[in-house]
Amino acid sequence: MKRKPNRRQVSKVASPSPISDYNIDGLTHEAKGVARVNGKVVFIDGALPGEQVSAQITKPGRRFDEAKLVAILTPSNDRVSPKCAHYEKCGGCRFQHLSYPMQIESKKAWLNNQLRNISSQEALSVLQGREFGYRRRARLSLRVKGQSIELGFKEKSSSSIVDIKQCPVLTASLESLIKPINRFVKTCPEVSKLGHIELLEDDNGVSVLVRLTAGLTATIKDQWHAFAVAHGFSLYWQEANESKVALSALEMRRYDVADTRIDFHPQDFIQINAEMNQKMVSQAVAWLNLSAKDLVLDLFCGAGNFTFAFAQQAKSVIGIELLPSMVENAKRNQHLNGLENVNFIAADLTKRESASDIPKGITKVFLDPPRAGAFEFLPNIINLSPDKILYVSCNASTLARDAEFLVANGYQVDKVSLMEMFPQTAHVETMMLLQKSSKQKR
Numbered sequence: 001m002k003r004k005p006n007r008r009q010v011s012k013v014a015s016p017s018p019i020s021d022y023n024i025d026g027l028t029h030e031a032k033g034v035a036r037v038n039g040k041v042v043f044i045d046g047a048l049p050g051e052q053v054s055a056q057i058t059k060p061g062r063r064f065d066e067a068k069l070v071a072i073l074t075p076s077n078d079r080v081s082p083k084c085a086h087y088e089k090c091g092g093c094r095f096q097h098l099s100y101p102m103q104i105e106s107k108k109a110w111l112n113n114q115l116r117n118i119s120s121q122e123a124l125s126v127l128q129g130r131e132f133g134y135r136r137r138a139r140l141s142l143r144v145k146g147q148s149i150e151l152g153f154k155e156k157s158s159s160s161i162v163d164i165k166q167c168p169v170l171t172a173s174l175e176s177l178i179k180p181i182n183r184f185v186k187t188c189p190e191v192s193k194l195g196h197i198e199l200l201e202d203d204n205g206v207s208v209l210v211r212l213t214a215g216l217t218a219t220i221k222d223q224w225h226a227f228a229v230a231h232g233f234s235l236y237w238q239e240a241n242e243s244k245v246a247l248s249a250l251e252m253r254r255y256d257v258a259d260t261r262i263d264f265h266p267q268d269f270i271q272i273n274a275e276m277n278q279k280m281v282s283q284a285v286a287w288l289n290l291s292a293k294d295l296v297l298d299l300f301c302g303a304g305n306f307t308f309a310f311a312q313q314a315k316s317v318i319g320i321e322l323l324p325s326m327v328e329n330a331k332r333n334q335h336l337n338g339l340e341n342v343n344f345i346a347a348d349l350t351k352r353e354s355a356s357d358i359p360k361g362i363t364k365v366f367l368d369p370p371r372a373g374a375f376e377f378l379p380n381i382i383n384l385s386p387d388k389i390l391y392v393s394c395n396a397s398t399l400a401r402d403a404e405f406l407v408a409n410g411y412q413v414d415k416v417s418l419m420e421m422f423p424q425t426a427h428v429e430t431m432m433l434l435q436k437s438s439k440q441k442r
């Protein structure tokens, strides 16, 4: 018997929106082309300024619509072929279809717009390194569903995994491991016991950390060790019951920066772009213009990435960091670098009272907070009244908020630098130097 169509269900099926042509006149910081139709904005992922494209609305909204690119009718001169075969799907990069000089121009325009209330466009310079082959750390997610096994990065706007065979933003040594690891994991008889896999390259070489969701048998572990030996990497296991791999001081990883040595735990924060880290630390030392009279505060100091470079020029440095384990590492690094003019404190810098151990007389403050910024601690910095404040930020919105507070409290922006830590991606890293305004000088 033929079933009658269900009227309510039929009426719920939305007909696909028509395909229309658009002229693109802008680009968002997430690389979405911007078109305007009768005053309403349409964001089209993958379209570039100056292009004419056809696109289909996928998410109509009250204030703006989102559309899917269907065809490029007139391409921009700045459009380039993406280097990575996974670019269309992978959520890791956003800008591979745009020439590198225009990626920088687009990030500069966005940063200038974020900082428009406090800084002039002339104050902005650019610090850059290589366009590809810069990333020294990556986490590969693993998804096992029946016979299907995927190892790679999250897809754009979905939680699915793109099974990757290449990743040209990784350093050459890490990228050369992608295919062998992909093959090895897929033939591992206990693949369902594996979690994510972390790749790392530092001055000790390449290491791979395998997160386990259950105990592996000794035979499979031996196979992994043989694989590690064949490919020349160190292997770490994070067992299912461990929140962090337990390591002795001798098993730490190492990198050198600005003539100092940093030992670190392979699961702790480090700057991901080694070449840019060298340049950034050197620029920080130069911009702070340190002398043997300076008492420096290094906030959010991690394992001492900037601290020891500052300590080589200043009278003394106080480093403050949340994680006691990182503070322990920082103290060990102090010993390794033979520097006596450094003190480390473990404290939560979202709490105003964490300034109680800071002595008077601080002349320069450096801060490198996580994405949330450092708003809670800023009144303490104002009370310390340093001559210079140097702010490194991975989030231009919280930087703008914090810098506006500092400007409202007697500082002025002297220099800003867009630091190209993550080419091809939408991430923007910034360094900003603030000086005490002339009215406020002691």
Ligand SMILES: C[S@@+](CC[C@H](N)C(=O)[O-])C[C@H]1O[C@@H](n2cnc3c(N)ncnc32)[C@H](O)[C@@H]1O
Pocket (backbone or CB within 6 Å): 269, 270, 271, 300, 301, 302, 303, 304, 305, 306, 320, 321, 322, 323, 326, 347, 348, 349, 350, 368, 369, 370
């Ligand atoms: C962006 S990293 C910078 C680390 C270091 N400056 C470097 O270049 O390697 C931010 C650091 O702030 C620390 N951190 C995060 N929240 C914090 C808090 N509330 N108080 C103090 N430190 C914190 C993190 O553990 C991390 O080491």
Ligand code: SF4
Pocket (backbone or CB within 6 Å): 084, 085, 086, 087, 090, 091, 092, 093, 153, 164, 166, 167, 168, 169, 170
């Ligand atoms: S993150 Fe790697 S795999 Fe993903 S698009 Fe970028 S280069 Fe390709």
